[in-house]
Amino acid sequence: MVQSSASVFLERLKYAPFPHEGKPAGRQDDFHRDNSVLFFLPPSFNPEKPFFHLIFFHGFQTTVVQTVSTFELDDQVAESNQNVIFIAPQLAVNLPDSSPGKFLKKNIFSLFMAECVQVLSARIGPDHARKLTQAPIILCAFSGGYKSVAYILERGGLNPRIRGVLLFDACYGELKKFKSWIGRHLSEAFFLLLYTQGPVKENALALAGYMAEIGLVPERQWPDEIRPGRAYLIQTHQDHLTVPLSGPPERPLKKALQSLHDPSLYFWPA
Secondary structure, three states, X not given: OOXXXXXXXXXXXXXXXXXXXXXXXXXXXXXHOOOXXXXXXOOOOOOOOXXXXXXXXXXXXXXHHHXXXXXXXXXXXXXXXXXXXXXXXXXXXXXXXXOOHHHHOOOHHXXXXXXXXXXXXXXHOHHHXXXXXXXXXXXXXXXXHHHHHHHHHHHOOOHHHEEEEEEEOOOOOOHHHHHHHHHHHHHHOEEEEEEOOOHHHHHHHHHHHHHHHXXXXXXXXXXXXXXXXXXXXXXXXXXXXHHXXXXXXXXXXXXXXXXXXXXXXXXOOO
16 A cells, blocks of 8 residues: 655656647646656665566556555565565546657657666665666556556667566557567567457457567467567456456456566566
């Protein structure tokens, strides 16, 4: 559960998704002005050891703080015992809006991550700036957060560092972007989609068809190990709004992080 502490903190960043000049004027502006970014450093985090960044994007009708609290994402990260920095930017506040904001623009995600490095260097020490700058990245989304992930994969400017995509019932569109990334970059990363019924299932089947075309056979059961070069398309019969907690497996973010194949070697800057 999110609590104010030295390890959980909010910062307002220039290159956060919002505010974004592309949003219309009017009263909705209040819902697109929040440039908060939530950072979580697990109690066991050690910058002297290999680590990676986990960037999470929330869904509709919520805030980043509410989402992290509701789905106990900080607890899931901490319980995984992985050496990871959790970063979650605020998207549209309490709206049915999946806009990626500034991430629609080329290379803005790269600038966002550079700004995160400045924040984290001030917290854990400037001696770690180089490792923070080079550390690999996993992108994660629930529900409407899928669109931010898709645009980052297409134009964020950091694909050489992206080592995985985790989508928790979060693939309502942008299939062309996901297919392109899978075709070009999956050899060095993984792709995992946990999906329910409805549009996300239809898109999962479309992705499976594309993977078959390029000679890739996705795994359909939760893996013992999540490995680079693999895709996982896994159906759940849970309700959409329970997936980030009930999966299955239960607490799927924790389980995914625990399932990463040999992260001490895989997630370390070259």
